[in-house]
Amino acid sequence: MMPSPEILTWISAFLTLFIFSFLFGDNPIYRLAEHLYVGVSVGYSIAITWHNALYPDLIVPLFKQGNILYVIPLLLGVLYLSIFFPRLSWLIRLPMGFVLGYGSGVSIPAIMQASIIKQIQGTLLKPDIIHRADLLLWGTISLIGVFSTVIYFFFSRERKGAWRSLAGLGIIFLMVGFGASFGYTVMARVSLLLGRIQFLLRDWLGIIR
Amino acid sequence: MKMLEGLGKIDRRIIFLAMTIAVIFPLLRPLYLVGRVGRRTEELYKAIDRLPERSFLLISIDFDPSSMPELYPMYLSILRHAFAKNLRVIVMGLWLTGTGLAEEGLRTCAPEYHKIYGEDYIFLGWKAGITAVMFGLGRSLKETYPTDYYGKPVDSYPILKEDITYRDIPFMVSLSAGVPGYETWIAYAQTRFGIKVGAGVTAVSAADAYPYLQSGQLTGLLGGLKSAAEYEYLNEKAGYAKAEKPASQLMDSQSLAHLLIMILVILGNISYFAVRRKR
Numbered sequence: 001m002m003p004s005p006e007i008l009t010w011i012s013a014f015l016t017l018f019i020f021s022f023l024f025g026d027n028p029i030y031r032l033a034e035h036l037y038v039g040v041s042v043g044y045s046i047a048i049t050w051h052n053a054l055y056p057d058l059i060v061p062l063f064k065q066g067n068i069l070y071v072i073p074l075l076l077g078v079l080y081l082s083i084f085f086p087r088l089s090w091l092i093r094l095p096m097g098f099v100l101g102y103g104s105g106v107s108i109p110a111i112m113q114a115s116i117i118k119q120i121q122g123t124l125l126k127p128d129i130i131h132r133a134d135l136l137l138w139g140t141i142s143l144i145g146v147f148s149t150v151i152y153f154f155f156s157r158e159r160k161g162a163w164r165s166l167a168g169l170g171i172i173f174l175m176v177g178f179g180a181s182f183g184y185t186v187m188a189r190v191s192l193l194l195g196r197i198q199f200l201l202r203d204w205l206g207i208i209r
Numbered sequence: 210m211k212m213l214e215g216l217g218k219i220d221r222r223i224i225f226l227a228m229t230i231a232v233i234f235p236l237l238r239p240l241y242l243v244g245r246v247g248r249r250t251e252e253l254y255k256a257i258d259r260l261p262e263r264s265f266l267l268i269s270i271d272f273d274p275s276s277m278p279e280l281y282p283m284y285l286s287i288l289r290h291a292f293a294k295n296l297r298v299i300v301m302g303l304w305l306t307g308t309g310l311a312e313e314g315l316r317t318c319a320p321e322y323h324k325i326y327g328e329d330y331i332f333l334g335w336k337a338g339i340t341a342v343m344f345g346l347g348r349s350l351k352e353t354y355p356t357d358y359y360g361k362p363v364d365s366y367p368i369l370k371e372d373i374t375y376r377d378i379p380f381m382v383s384l385s386a387g388v389p390g391y392e393t394w395i396a397y398a399q400t401r402f403g404i405k406v407g408a409g410v411t412a413v414s415a416a417d418a419y420p421y422l423q424s425g426q427l428t429g430l431l432g433g434l435k436s437a438a439e440y441e442y443l444n445e446k447a448g449y450a451k452a453e454k455p456a457s458q459l460m461d462s463q464s465l466a467h468l469l470i471m472i473l474v475i476l477g478n479i480s481y482f483a484v485r486r487k488r
Contacts, residue, residue, distance in 0.1 A: 048305055049305060052308065056356070110400060114426065115396070121424060122424025122426075184412040184413060187435065191433060194459045195279075
């Protein structure tokens with residue numbers, strides 16, 4: 001056992017233990033760690049935004065290189081602060097409108113192409129998969145799954161007969177999907193716990209290598 | 210019957226204790242449980258392995274410290290693989306708070322392979338306006354990133370002496386903990402410019418990524434800590450990396466924790482049906 005000589009490792013270890021103390025209920029040391037986390041996160045984000053974005057992308061080109069065009073993004077950014085002044089708060093619509101307009105124009109065609117058209121193409125049975133049995137099998141299952149799940153969410157027709165059976169099949173596919181998501185979620189949460197335990201045993205206490 | 214009903218009311222502190230034991234015991238006494246390498250991990254590995262020497266590999270760090278246990282081991286493994294294959298690595302990120310991790314990974318792996326900054330790899334950091342950055346890279350890297358993370362002009366480094374675009378980058382990997390992440394790369398870079406995209410994601414979002422594999426929009430997928438361990442294994446098997454394997458070290462614990470959760474789910478269901486039958 002070789003505990004770390006680094007003071008920062010000790011601080012980090014104790015903060016981890018403070019957070020874990022929530023397992024036994026809310027308590028002051030948990031709240032101390034929680035408030036510290038929020039404060040440090042915000043401070044870190046502000047500092048890193050200044051050094052990585054505001055200073056190199058706005059202050060330098062506008063004030064040091066004299067590029068007057070950068071007044072426009074500066075003004076748009078400043079107008080966001082108008083929300084704090086009731087009489088001027090309407091001005092926030094200008095940068096919001098700009099961001100929404102630009103965002104929609106850029107996103108809609110790209111998302112349509114990537115998430116709808118390509119996904120429909122991926123669901124269809126293409127001639128080239130017929131030559132491989134595994135691809136054909138999974139492609140067929142995928143096609144049936146999409147079709148039956150879409151039918152489950154079609155509410156404009158009474159569910160009876162074959163329509164009801166297909167909707168029922170859609171529920172099975174949905175449940176399999178939720179099960180897979182839940183399984184992965186468990187794995188993710190356990191991984192986060194493992195990361196901290198590894199830090200405590202290896203980096204802090206030096207029990208494991 | 211009372212015992213069956215009691216199974217649904219186990220004190221949560223007992224569950225916490227059982228979980229702690231399940232997690233810590235294998236770390237102290239490794240069980241060496243055997244796993245196999247998944248097809249999706251292998252696809253990503255092969256996509257990088259097949260790249261010709263000195264070709265560009267773009268790695269996008271789209272996560273922050275809250276996803277570090279899952280995604281950081283993937284990042285280290287991919288870096289080691291790329292350096293061992295003598296690829297030119299460009300690292301950037303869509304998450305501002307991930308820049309520190311991106312830099313730390315390069316500082317850890319580059320010296321292991323005697324790689325030189327500016328010749329073998331470069332770190333571009335984060336830039337505001339994500340969509341503009343992605344479209345910009347399709348036109349000119351130099352125009353999009355005039356300087357690197359440290360503020361030095363990118364064309365002052367041999368690695369980017371000549372301007373490049375997506376056309377010069379045969380493969381990229383997005384290590385993604387959410388949005389913006391691999392979906393953003395698919396929407397703006399893969400669909401429009403045709404760059405091949407691989408992804409490493411947190412386990413929570415792995416199930417959502419599978420449709421992109423089916424459609425061929427993703428080339429390979431690493432999902433959670435298990436895939437990170439698989440990649441470490443593949444690197445070691447090929448002789449690319451001899452460094453420590455943080456993800457593999459945790460796999461026994463992960464397996465025992467999963468086993469415990471499955472047992473608890475089964476016990477909970479037995480108790481539920483027992484209570485329901487009684488009513």
